[in-house]
Amino acid sequence: MLNLTPTAALTITRNIETVNQPGLTALSANILTRAQTWSDKARALKFEMEFKLVEQERRRVAKELHDEVLPHLSRLVRTLQSAEEKTETAAIVLALHGLNQTLRDLLAELHPVDLEELGLSSAVQNLCQRYSRHYRTSINFREENETCGLSELQQLAVYRALQLVLKYFAESGEDLNLLVRYQYANGTIRLGLGTASKNHSIAKMLLHSMPEQELDAFFAWCSLAGAELQFTTWSKDKSNNFLVLTACDSKSASFSASLEHTCISDQIDQLSKIRLNELEQIMALAQSEWTDMLEQNSNLSEPMTIALERKRLLSEIERLVSPDFAQVEALAIELANCSAGRAAKTSIAAAKKLVDTVISETYPRQLEHLNLVSMIKLLVNKFNRATLIKPNFVVGPSAANIKLEIPQKLAVYRIVQEALNNIEKHSEAKTVLVLIEPEQDSLVICIEDDGVGFSQQQNCSHRGLKNIKERAETIAGTATWQNSISYQSGTLLTIKVLHQI
Amino acid sequence: MGMTMSIINLQTKEINIKIVYYGTGLGGKTTNLKYIYSQLSPITRGDLISLATETERTLFFDFMALDLGKVKDFDVKLSLYTVPGQVEYNASRKLILNGVDGIIFVADSDVMKEQENIESQVNMLENLAAYGLTIDKMPLVLQYNKRDLSTAMAIDRMEKKCNLFDVPSFEAIASQGSGVFSTLKAVCRQVLNRLQ
Numbered sequence: 001m002l003n004l005t006p007t008a009a010l011t012i013t014r015n016i017e018t019v020n021q022p023g024l025t026a027l028s029a030n031i032l033t034r035a036q037t038w039s040d041k042a043r044a045l046k047f048e049m050e051f052k053l054v055e056q057e058r059r060r061v062a063k064e065l066h067d068e069v070l071p072h073l074s075r076l077v078r079t080l081q082s083a084e085e086k087t088e089t090a091a092i093v094l095a096l097h098g099l100n101q102t103l104r105d106l107l108a109e110l111h112p113v114d115l116e117e118l119g120l121s122s123a124v125q126n127l128c129q130r131y132s133r134h135y136r137t138s139i140n141f142r143e144e145n146e147t148c149g150l151s152e153l154q155q156l157a158v159y160r161a162l163q164l165v166l167k168y169f170a171e172s173g174e175d176l177n178l179l180v181r182y183q184y185a186n187g188t189i190r191l192g193l194g195t196a197s198k199n200h201s202i203a204k205m206l207l208h209s210m211p212e213q214e215l216d217a218f219f220a221w222c223s224l225a226g227a228e229l230q231f232t233t234w235s236k237d238k239s240n241n242f243l244v245l246t247a248c249d250s251k252s253a254s255f256s257a258s259l260e261h262t263c264i265s266d267q268i269d270q271l272s273k274i275r276l277n278e279l280e281q282i283m284a285l286a287q288s289e290w291t292d293m294l295e296q297n298s299n300l301s302e303p304m305t306i307a308l309e310r311k312r313l314l315s316e317i318e319r320l321v322s323p324d325f326a327q328v329e330a331l332a333i334e335l336a337n338c339s340a341g342r343a344a345k346t347s348i349a350a351a352k353k354l355v356d357t358v359i360s361e362t363y364p365r366q367l368e369h370l371n372l373v374s375m376i377k378l379l380v381n382k383f384n385r386a387t388l389i390k391p392n393f394v395v396g397p398s399a400a401n402i403k404l405e406i407p408q409k410l411a412v413y414r415i416v417q418e419a420l421n422n423i424e425k426h427s428e429a430k431t432v433l434v435l436i437e438p439e440q441d442s443l444v445i446c447i448e449d450d451g452v453g454f455s456q457q458q459n460c461s462h463r464g465l466k467n468i469k470e471r472a473e474t475i476a477g478t479a480t481w482q483n484s485i486s487y488q489s490g491t492l493l494t495i496k497v498l499h500q501i
Numbered sequence: 502m503g504m505t506m507s508i509i510n511l512q513t514k515e516i517n518i519k520i521v522y523y524g525t526g527l528g529g530k531t532t533n534l535k536y537i538y539s540q541l542s543p544i545t546r547g548d549l550i551s552l553a554t555e556t557e558r559t560l561f562f563d564f565m566a567l568d569l570g571k572v573k574d575f576d577v578k579l580s581l582y583t584v585p586g587q588v589e590y591n592a593s594r595k596l597i598l599n600g601v602d603g604i605i606f607v608a609d610s611d612v613m614k615e616q617e618n619i620e621s622q623v624n625m626l627e628n629l630a631a632y633g634l635t636i637d638k639m640p641l642v643l644q645y646n647k648r649d650l651s652t653a654m655a656i657d658r659m660e661k662k663c664n665l666f667d668v669p670s671f672e673a674i675a676s677q678g679s680g681v682f683s684t685l686k687a688v689c690r691q692v693l694n695r696l697q
Contacts, residue, residue, distance in 0.1 A: 031548070031550055031564065274517075275517065275566070275580055278599070278600065279564065281596060282562065282593060282596050282597055285592055285593050285596050286562070286585075286590070286593045288592075289589070289590050289592055289593055290590075293589050293590075
């Protein structure tokens with residue numbers, strides 16, 4: 001069974017030749033154990049403070065990429081498909097589908113919606129399929145019981161831990177023939193990761209080759225899940241080339257609390273005991289002072305954590321989607337002599353820029369200068385130019401005077417954007433009505449189409465609907481769907497948000 | 502809170518002396534310990550334990566035990582500590598001073614650190630006072646570290662500004678080991694003289 005690895009916060013310059021000095025050795029060993037426990041706790045506290053911010057940022061980027069970049073590319077595909085030079089554009093359309101898939105894989109990496117909607121077993125299965133496809137490697141998934149009683153936090157932590165190691169193995173380029181096994185019984189989940197390759201050792205690869213930072217994060221996620229790790233056999237398997245993560249739903253995911261104080265029972269002399277007690281007191285106080293400092297400095301450390309995560313995300317996105325972007329760009333250049341090719345080139349460059357903007361800016365800068373009505377008008381105009389669906393834009397009296405904070409404006413703007421994207425993509429509508437109507441203490445935005453209706457829409461984006469709901473919730477607003485009132489068929493989405501005049 | 506000076510075990514004839522390296526953040530206290538560690542025989546030293554941040558800066562403290570050998574039939578063991586230099590960790594600094602037998606104040610020679618050196622000494626006096634101690638009863642030596650800096654203050658100026666109690670002082674470049682052992686020896690000598 002593994003313990004948490006020593007952390008960056010603890011440096012021990014080991015003296016391996018102290019066997020001749022039993023007094024010093026026993027004292028050092030005891031101090032070492034205490035320092036190790038202290039260090040694990042310190043890192044656990046820091047990780048607990050940071051991981052929520054990191055997850056929040058990943059979720060934000062996933063939402064923005066979904067709402068901004070994917071519709072942009074879908075629109076380009078439709079434009080190319082309807083262009084006169086269909087034969088010439090076929091290759092770039094195919095490449096754009098590939099880029100679209102890569103971006104969707106990226107969104108799943110950043111924010112696993114399936115984990116929240118379908119549960120851990122399905123999310124792990126999807127993860128295996130995704131990595132198999134993306135890294136062109138064999139990852140087999142087997143489940144023995146798909147239920148899971150772990151808390152949401154534990155499930156996320158288990159998922160992130162597995163994601164880290166699975167990605168590391170999938171990216172290694174080795175022919176590992178990986179196997180992931182999921183089992184849940186008696187309140188305990190056993191998640192195994194093994195290789196059928198006799199030439200590779202999971203333990204060796206993980207502990208000796210995995211970059212320190214990633215290994216550290218893996219252990220941290222495991223701790224957060226309250227999970228134990230073992231290199232072992234799985235049931236009847238003869239091979240012991242399996243990493244098994246075991247987490248119990250009765251065990252609290254309280255990270256730092258899970259680190260128990262261990263004490264070496266070596267006989268140490270009286271003087272050493274006094275020093276040891278003293279050191280324990282110092283370490284206890286140091287931990288309390290350090291925790292206070294972390295909390296006091298959260299105003300400074302939080303932006304730093306987010307900035308670091310953005311930097312990491314940029315490099316992750318660059319690595320994942322750059323090859324696909326390069327391919328569609330190259331194909332667009334080949335088509336430079338036709339109008340569709342020129343349009344594609346411009347549009348692809350804009351999509352790349354959008355990706356960068358989404359990471360670096362938390363919201364479109366126009367939100368600072370324009371009111372919500374003007375922002376929605378821009379969306380409607382864009383919709384009008386890009387589709388054959390006729391939009392009607394109606395603004396109630398004094399709607400333009402409604403004051404909303406930027407987070408509120410951003411949420412409503414994105415909801416309207418996503419609603420229009422869905423109508424364009426799925427509704428088969430001929431007309432859409434966008435109505436902004438101020439009420440006593442709230443602003444109501446209705447988006448109504450005469451399409452096939454919500455329940456009949458095929459392939460409607462699950463993530464998109466979830467995004468709409470979440471965005472409405474974050475501003476204490478509501479987003480509700482019903483059948484169209486004004487038309488014989490179609491859908492009416494009503495967004496309600498409180499405002500100040 | 503009681504002040505316990507050197508721990509002496511008359512039965513086993515052992516003396517445990519606590520030396521604390523005090524001073525501003527990034528002044529070179531840990532570097533002193535690292536150099537001592539690197540130069541001693543594994544037979545006489547314990548592990549060097551540093552609770553430090555990722556940026557190598559001492560967040561809390563360092564600890565190292567070492568065996569000084571026999572002095573008048575007594576086995577003398579040293580416990581070397583450094584304090585966290587950052588102003589925010591005063592409670593830890595104060596606690597580390599509890600039971601101290603001797604102090605090495607590591608002053609940063611950088612001209613920009615002049616005021617910080619003074620503030621750190623004042624803080625040391627306040628923390629000692631909390632244990633009912635005054636500097637005239639405490640073995641203390643000063644180390645003027647980082648003498649190799651181009652921005653290092655003149656020694657005369659440092660003596661005037663930092664050596665408030667006219668205690669023995671030593672120039673040092675701890676990163677190269679220069680002055681490290683002479684400082685440690687000086688404070689040990691003072692402590693042992695007091696014990697006798």
